[in-house]
Amino acid sequence: MSTSEAFIQLDSVRKVYRSKREDFLAVSDVTFDVQAGELVAMVGPSGCGKTTVLKILAGLHSHEEGTVRIGSAADSFDAAKDIGMVFQQPLLLKWRRVIDNVLLPAEILGLNMGEARERAGHLLEMVGLSGFANSYPYELSGGMQQRAAIARALVHDPKLILMDEPFGALDALTREKMNLELLRIWGESGKTIVFVTHGIQEAVFLGSRVVVLTAGPARMADNFLVDLPHPRSLDIKTTEVFGDYTRRIYKLLGME
Amino acid sequence: MLLNVACPPMDNNREAGRETAREAGREAFRKWVLIIVMHLVALLAWQAWITLGKVEPYIMPAPLDTFATLLEYDTYRWGHNTMITAASVFGGFWLAVIVGVTLAVLFSWSRILNDAFMPLIVSLNMIPKVALGPIFIVWFSYGLGPNILIAFSICFLPILITTTRGLADVEPELIDLVRTLRASRWQIFTKIQLPGALPFIFSGMKVAVVLAVAGAIVGEFIASEEGLGYLMMQVQVTLDTAGMFMAVLMITAVGVALYGIVLLLERLLVVRDARME
Ligand SMILES: Nc1ncnc2c1ncn2[C@@H]1O[C@H](COP(=O)(O)OP(=O)(O)O)[C@@H](O)[C@H]1O
Numbered sequence: 083m084s085t086s087e088a089f090i091q092l093d094s095v096r097k098v099y100r101s102k103r104e105d106f107l108a109v110s111d112v113t114f115d116v117q118a119g120e121l122v123a124m125v126g127p128s129g130c131g132k133t134t135v136l137k138i139l140a141g142l143h144s145h146e147e148g149t150v151r152i153g154s155a156a157d158s159f160d161a162a163k164d165i166g167m168v169f170q171q172p173l174l175l176k177w178r179r180v181i182d183n184v185l186l187p188a189e190i191l192g193l194n195m196g197e198a199r200e201r202a203g204h205l206l207e208m209v210g211l212s213g214f215a216n217s218y219p220y221e222l223s224g225g226m227q228q229r230a231a232i233a234r235a236l237v238h239d240p241k242l243i244l245m246d247e248p249f250g251a252l253d254a255l256t257r258e259k260m261n262l263e264l265l266r267i268w269g270e271s272g273k274t275i276v277f278v279t280h281g282i283q284e285a286v287f288l289g290s291r292v293v294v295l296t297a298g299p300a301r302m303a304d305n306f307l308v309d310l311p312h313p314r315s316l317d318i319k320t321t322e323v324f325g326d327y328t329r330r331i332y333k334l335l336g337m338e
Numbered sequence: 339m340l341l342n343v344a345c346p347p348m349d350n351n352r353e354a355g356r357e358t359a360r361e362a363g364r365e366a367f368r369k370w371v372l373i374i375v376m377h378l379v380a381l382l383a384w385q386a387w388i389t390l391g392k393v394e395p396y397i398m399p400a401p402l403d404t405f406a407t408l409l410e411y412d413t414y415r416w417g418h419n420t421m422i423t424a425a426s427v428f429g430g431f432w433l434a435v436i437v438g439v440t441l442a443v444l445f446s447w448s449r450i451l452n453d454a455f456m457p458l459i460v461s462l463n464m465i466p467k468v469a470l471g472p473i474f475i476v477w478f479s480y481g482l483g484p485n486i487l488i489a490f491s492i493c494f495l496p497i498l499i500t501t502t503r504g505l506a507d508v509e510p511e512l513i514d515l516v517r518t519l520r521a522s523r524w525q526i527f528t529k530i531q532l533p534g535a536l537p538f539i540f541s542g543m544k545v546a547v548v549l550a551v552a553g554a555i556v557g558e559f560i561a562s563e564e565g566l567g568y569l570m571m572q573v574q575v576t577l578d579t580a581g582m583f584m585a586v587l588m589i590t591a592v593g594v595a596l597y598g599i600v601l602l603l604e605r606l607l608v609v610r611d612a613r614m615e
């Protein structure tokens with residue numbers, strides 16, 4: 083695969099947080115490619131700079147050195163319209179019904195609201211919330227709120243979804259369920275997803291590729307394709323291949 | 339309103355919802371019965387104490403004597419005086435809401451304005467507003483004007499402060515999310531900040547109601563020729579305690595009416611979950 087086809091190219095990216103008192107090197111040398119349609123799981127310990135890399139991709143942070151390129155000849159990319167974000171907290175607006183929360187990006191972008199509403203309806207169906215379009219966020223469980231947040235990230239049909247530990251605040255069971263849901267949604271939507279997590283199992287289970295970052299400052303420790311078939315079920319976690327992958331990451335993070 | 343959400347696959351939940359709604363209804367009914375009964379009991383105890391204890395009426399009037407003053411319209415002009423007081427209270431209160439919210443919005447838009455004026459406003463707030471009464475009289479002479487101003491000056495700071503806090507209370511990650519969509523400042527303000535600040539504004543308004551009533555009455559004590567505060571000073575001379583009690587009740591009613599309006603607006607404008615109790 084030649085690198086010119088990659089949808090995202092990060093090359094020797096370096097990020098320093100500057101403040102009056104001191105400069106803090108958060109990301110030192112991160113290089114990886116993401117192919118269109120891939121689900122890349124970025125894993126590393128807390129505070130290692132995962133969010134920083136994601137914010138650089140989102141265009142929210144500048145970087146010092148290196149290059150970040152998103153979009154290719156085959157896949158054009160418009161930074162204003164082609165990013166959907168999901169965070170650890172659902173960040174739904176309390177005073178809006180679920181459907182209107184999902185529609186927020188469409189409103190901001192000034193899209194045709196009739197079409198957007200129809201799309202939002204389909205998306206709610208896809209994330210399993212079709213009966214809750216007119217509910218308020220507080221009537222939903224944490225997992226359901228996060229599904230709504232995923233629908234919101236998809237409503238303007240962006241090419242790239244950035245997820246920052248989206249299931250980190252959920253209980254273990256809901257989290258497993260959401261992992262399966264995400265794989266299904268990814269399969270149905272065909273989006274390119276960069277998924278940040280500090281869960282090693284989660285990274286291997288979800289990722290078609292895993293990028294491992296080590297702490298202080300974030301450095302690339304590994305970048306490999308996960309050769310497990312899709313669609314995946316929870317059973318694969320008990321396979322030897324899965325164990326090999328997770329062990330490989332544990333070793334890199336010095337936890338063996 | 340929130341219970342008629344359509345969720346076909348969740349019939350069990352729906353049934354459960356109806357059950358809890360019924361239970362909540364019973365609960366509310368019990369609460370109201372208790373409220374009314376306790377108020378009646380208090381009135382009865384008051385009447386019994388005065389009648390059986392043979393308390394002098396100029397020290398402490400009985401509830402019946404107090405309510406009897408309502409019949410002597412020519413002496414007290416309840417309707418007129420209550421309207422005058424209500425005008426000061428409502429005028430000062432709504433002026434404070436308009437000015438407080440507007441200033442908070444301006445301050446949230448301009449860091450410089452905020453840093454320049456906020457400390458000054460907080461210092462000015464240290465002045466006991468009641469002490470300004472005589473000065474307002476010099477400036478605006480007697481009447482509604484100075485009373486509205488006293489009520490306004492005493493109650494606008496809580497609204498300014500709660501609104502300021504509400505406008506700033508936005509998850510930074512939510513700002514990140516809309517910034518990736520190139521949301522304009524105006525969009526962030528109208529879609530996120532202002533609706534998010536509403537519960538804060540209402541909590542400031544609830545505090546402000548009580549203060550506005552106090553401000554208006556003090557104004558009427560010192561600088562008025564009409565209104566319930568003025569009426570109290572008038573009948574005090576004749577030791578008409580019953581009249582004074584009734585005036586206090588009417589003042590309370592004005593405050594309760596305004597509070598009720600604020601609660602009603604909150605109910606209409608703020609989703610249940612976001613309300614600050
Ligand atoms: N705005 C900032 N200013 C200064 N330092 C920051 C800022 N944001 C993050 N950091 C620091 O950079 C490091 C990486 O942070 P982050 O990217 O959030 O890590 P992760 O998401 O992997 O937990 C941390 O040590 C954090 O304290």
Ligand SMILES: [Mg+2]
Pocket residue numbers: 129132133134246
């Ligand atoms: Mg993080």
